[in-house]
Amino acid sequence: MLFHRSTTTFLALALTITSSAHPHHGDQRRDLAGVCHGPDSNETHFLAPSAEALGPAIDSKMRYRMEHIGNVMPALLQSTAPNDRLQLQAAIKGVTDQPVMHFVYSQAHSDHVGGAYIFNETITHYIAQVETLLNLEGIPTLDPARPIPNIIFQEEYKVCVGNQTLELSYKGPNHEPGNIFIYALGSKTIMVVDLGTFAELVQSDYIPGWIEAHYQILAHDFVTYIGGHLNRYGTAQDKEYVQDLFNFCSDAVNGGFNVTQSLGPTEMASPGNYWAEFKDYLKVASDLCIENTNKKREGKLAGLDAFGWENAYKMIESPRIDYGVLGSFAV
Numbered sequence: 001m002l003f004h005r006s007t008t009t010f011l012a013l014a015l016t017i018t019s020s021a022h023p024h025h026g027d028q029r030r031d032l033a034g035v036c037h038g039p040d041s042n043e044t045h046f047l048a049p050s051a052e053a054l055g056p057a058i059d060s061k062m063r064y065r066m067e068h069i070g071n072v073m074p075a076l077l078q079s080t081a082p083n084d085r086l087q088l089q090a091a092i093k094g095v096t097d098q099p100v101m102h103f104v105y106s107q108a109h110s111d112h113v114g115g116a117y118i119f120n121e122t123i124t125h126y127i128a129q130v131e132t133l134l135n136l137e138g139i140p141t142l143d144p145a146r147p148i149p150n151i152i153f154q155e156e157y158k159v160c161v162g163n164q165t166l167e168l169s170y171k172g173p174n175h176e177p178g179n180i181f182i183y184a185l186g187s188k189t190i191m192v193v194d195l196g197t198f199a200e201l202v203q204s205d206y207i208p209g210w211i212e213a214h215y216q217i218l219a220h221d222f223v224t225y226i227g228g229h230l231n232r233y234g235t236a237q238d239k240e241y242v243q244d245l246f247n248f249c250s251d252a253v254n255g256g257f258n259v260t261q262s263l264g265p266t267e268m269a270s271p272g273n274y275w276a277e278f279k280d281y282l283k284v285a286s287d288l289c290i291e292n293t294n295k296k297r298e299g300k301l302a303g304l305d306a307f308g309w310e311n312a313y314k315m316i317e318s319p320r321i322d323y324g325v326l327g328s329f330a331v
């Protein structure tokens with residue numbers, strides 16, 4: 001039997017993280033009182049990502065691409081619609097005539113495993129970490145597109161079929177509880193979904209674990225990293241960006257700007273509205289964080305013009321509430 005489980009998993013989930021190109025200055029607006037309001041929501045001018053940032057082209061008609069990873073992994077699909085039944089069926093038929101019998105849940109989120117049902121007539125093993133099981137069971141209305149897994153593990157699980165081995169491991173909550181590391185031994189490919197840069201830190205739950213996961217990947221002996229969004233594979237630069245963002249956010253809240261001066265106009269305009277003051281505090285701190293991050297990453301990483309500020313705004317709370325870097329709000 002060929003390694004259908006891994007094929008299925010990668011087919012369903014192999015969209016890699018971020019892109020790289022030129023960050024865009026000038027997103028931040030300040031009103032006359034000097035309070036930042038973040039990016040202009042009506043922004044229509046974004047930079048064209050470089051070819052390197054976009055990664056290998058995806059056939060616009062087929063809307064997926066197959067490629068070999070190493071000399072063992074049969075093939076990889078990169079799709080623009082990971083839950084598209086026809087795409088997945090066609091892609092798998094392109095590499096094997098054997099039935100798909102295993103599905104590994106990388107996590108519970110529908111944008112990655114919403115196609116889990118597609119081969120449910122032949123799949124006998126739906127494999128997941130226990131937190132993913134709980135997440136799937138916890139959905140108010142059970143989603144038939146994401147069948148309840150029947151093989152559950154806590155910390156480690158090894159899937160061996162034919163000459164292929166997948167090592168699954170759980171290192172604690174990061175993007176969401178149950179988000180696992182999937183390591184394909186033969187091709188030295190590692191997959192951890194939803195790291196790197198995307199919208200609002202990829203909507204991640206636990207930022208310290210999420211940051212740490214980037215380092216946990218680097219501790220593996222791997223050639224290829226698959227992150228789950230967009231077209232190219234992940235690089236160390238994605239980890240460096242995440243670390244920069246955290247560091248600059250920490251600096252911003254830890255005395256990076258004059259809070260009294262920055263919030264003075266809001267206090268005067270809306271006396272007693274502490275919510276408005278704190279909202280502006282977070283905005284000013286996020287502005288400072290992304291300004292410094294952009295300075296360092298300019299020309300190296302795409303997506304900062306689209307989501308750089310939102311990433312900073314999401315990150316800005318982590319040094320405060322997770323690491324106790326409270327700056328002027330220290331108790």
Ligand SMILES: [Zn+2]
Pocket residue numbers: 107109112175176194
């Ligand atoms: Zn997710």
